[in-house]
Amino acid sequence: MADEDSSIEELANRFPSPATLLNVGVDVIEVERVQKVYKRQKDRFLKRIFTQEEVDYCFDKSNPFPHLAARFAAKEAVSKSFSTGIGKLFGWTSASVYHGLRMQPLIRLDYQGKKLLEALGATDVRITLSHTKGTAVAVAVLVKE
Numbered sequence: 001m002a003d004e005d006s007s008i009e010e011l012a013n014r015f016p017s018p019a020t021l022l023n024v025g026v027d028v029i030e031v032e033r034v035q036k037v038y039k040r041q042k043d044r045f046l047k048r049i050f051t052q053e054e055v056d057y058c059f060d061k062s063n064p065f066p067h068l069a070a071r072f073a074a075k076e077a078v079s080k081s082f083s084t085g086i087g088k089l090f091g092w093t094s095a096s097v098y099h100g101l102r103m104q105p106l107i108r109l110d111y112q113g114k115k116l117l118e119a120l121g122a123t124d125v126r127i128t129l130s131h132t133k134g135t136a137v138a139v140a141v142l143v144k145e
Contacts, residue, residue, distance in 0.1 A: 019144060021141060023082070027077040091110075
């Protein structure tokens with residue numbers, strides 16, 4: 001029991017700090033849609049939408065498309081949490097998904113994304129991702145700690 005308690009305590013110590021919810025964004029996409037665009041555009045699609053870190057992670061998997069779709073959904077969800085959508089204020093590569101110590105998905109913002117975060121008075125974007133063989137979903141929450 002002591003070992004179990006220490007792992008719970010360790011988890012609690014690494015859990016995100018309490019924060020005020022400012023906004024939320026969600027996106028759902030079919031994996032097949034991402035796969036079809038990739039088959040037509042190949043590297044052009046990857047370079048326009050994803051960071052190299054994301055491409056490397058996804059193509060390290062036996063089937064990269066559910067992972068690419070989840071990251072595509074994450075970018076859309078983050079842009080919706082900023083209330084901008086993808087465009088002039090927030091681009092496709094303004095957000096990059098990477099993983100924390102517990103393999104939880106995290107968002108890395110580029111300069112443009114960080115400036116937008118600051119302008120909105122937020123301190124962080126938290127996300128969750130999920131996918132099946134056919135569908136990917138992401139939820140992004142804009143918070144102020």
